[in-house]
Amino acid sequence: MLLLVGAACSPSGAPVVTTSAAVGSAGDASASTTSTVLAQTSSSTATTTTLPAPDGAPDDVAVFTYAVVAEKQSRRLAIIDPAGPCLSSEEPCELSTVATIGLPLRPHNIASLGSVVYATHPDAGSISRVDVLTKEVLTASVGTEPHDVKYDAQSGLLAVADEDGRRILSVDPETLEVVGTVELPAKPHDLTVDRGVLWVTMIGTGELARITGDTVELVETGGLPHDLVVAGTGSVWFSNWGSDRLSIFDPIVGLAPDAPAGVGEPQHFAIAPNGVVWISDIAGDAVVGFSAEGPTTVLVGESPHHITFAGEILVVAVSGTGEAVFVKDGVVVARSALTPGLHGVAIVELTEQLAS
Numbered sequence: 001m002l003l004l005v006g007a008a009c010s011p012s013g014a015p016v017v018t019t020s021a022a023v024g025s026a027g028d029a030s031a032s033t034t035s036t037v038l039a040q041t042s043s044s045t046a047t048t049t050t051l052p053a054p055d056g057a058p059d060d061v062a063v064f065t066y067a068v069v070a071e072k073q074s075r076r077l078a079i080i081d082p083a084g085p086c087l088s089s090e091e092p093c094e095l096s097t098v099a100t101i102g103l104p105l106r107p108h109n110i111a112s113l114g115s116v117v118y119a120t121h122p123d124a125g126s127i128s129r130v131d132v133l134t135k136e137v138l139t140a141s142v143g144t145e146p147h148d149v150k151y152d153a154q155s156g157l158l159a160v161a162d163e164d165g166r167r168i169l170s171v172d173p174e175t176l177e178v179v180g181t182v183e184l185p186a187k188p189h190d191l192t193v194d195r196g197v198l199w200v201t202m203i204g205t206g207e208l209a210r211i212t213g214d215t216v217e218l219v220e221t222g223g224l225p226h227d228l229v230v231a232g233t234g235s236v237w238f239s240n241w242g243s244d245r246l247s248i249f250d251p252i253v254g255l256a257p258d259a260p261a262g263v264g265e266p267q268h269f270a271i272a273p274n275g276v277v278w279i280s281d282i283a284g285d286a287v288v289g290f291s292a293e294g295p296t297t298v299l300v301g302e303s304p305h306h307i308t309f310a311g312e313i314l315v316v317a318v319s320g321t322g323e324a325v326f327v328k329d330g331v332v333v334a335r336s337a338l339t340p341g342l343h344g345v346a347i348v349e350l351t352e353q354l355a356s
Contacts, residue, residue, distance in 0.1 A: 063349045066098065066132070082326050092334050094334070111344075133354075167184055168211060170182075184200070186204060189202070189227075196212070199228055205218075225241075225247070229277065245266075265281060270308050277290050279307075308346060312328055313328050323337055
C-alpha cells in the first residue's frame, strides 16, 4: 500500500569545514581535526580502460580504476588496484594497497563521483569529501546523523540519509553545503537513486520511502527493510534486519511473492554488469548472486559487509577478517589485508595513475 506524505523542502546554511592534505598520521576524532595522508605503499599498474576522447580532443582518454574501502577503526580509506601485481605466487592473489588516506573521523558508508569519495561520519554529524588524486580532504557538518550517501546524477547533488534528523538532505558535492531538506515521518537508514527517484529504507516502521522531488510515498512491506537496490527491471530488492528474508517490490504490481530464499542474513547489494543482483550474507560469510540459472554462493570470510563492482570484479569489504576480497566469475581471485571493522566500499575512475 502507498501512503503519500507531505514534505517541505528548505535550504540550510553553509557548513563548518576543515581541510588538509598533509602527510602524517590521523589525529583524534574531533570536528575541528584536520585529516592527513597516512601512507602510500606499493607500486601497481592500475586497471585501465580506454574511453573515446571528447569532441576536439586529439587522443583517447585512459581511465584508471581503483577500489576504495573504508577502514572504520583506523579512520582511513584504503585504495587498491583490483588488477594489481600479486605479492606472492600463492592463490588467491595477495594485493597491497596503492595508498591510504587518513580521515579525522571514522568512515562509515561511502560513495564516489569521479576521483572523489564521500564518507559519512554518523557519530559526529559530518561528511568528508576526499579527492583520491590530490589527497585533499574536506570535512563538514552535515545534518545530525548522516548514515548513507549517494550521488544523484539528475539533480547533480548528493542525497544523504540523516538518520536521527528524520530527513533526506540534498548536499552540494563540491562545498558540502546543505541546499535542501525533505522531512520524513521516521528515521531513514540506507538509500539508492534510480533516475532521479530516491528509495529509502525506514527504521522500525516496516516501510520503504519513495521520494520524487518533494513528494514522499510510503510503501508498507510487512518486513523490516535494511538496505536496498533497484534492479535493471525497475524492481526494488531489499534486505530485512536480523532475518534470512530477501524481498522484492515492483512499483507496478507490488511485493513479489517469489523473492529468492536461502540466504543466512542478507545485508548489502551490488548489481553486476550483466544485471545479476549480488548480496552479502553476513551469517553465511559469503556473497550470493541471483541469476536466472539459480543462486551462486562464494565464501569470502567472516562478516562480509558492503560490496560493489569494479567492472566484472566484485569487491567485498569483509569486516570480521579485515580484508578486501575480490571475486570474479564466482571465484575469489584476490585478497588485500587491511584492518578489522571494514565498512563501505566504492570505485573511483581516475584520468591519472596514482603514484606509488
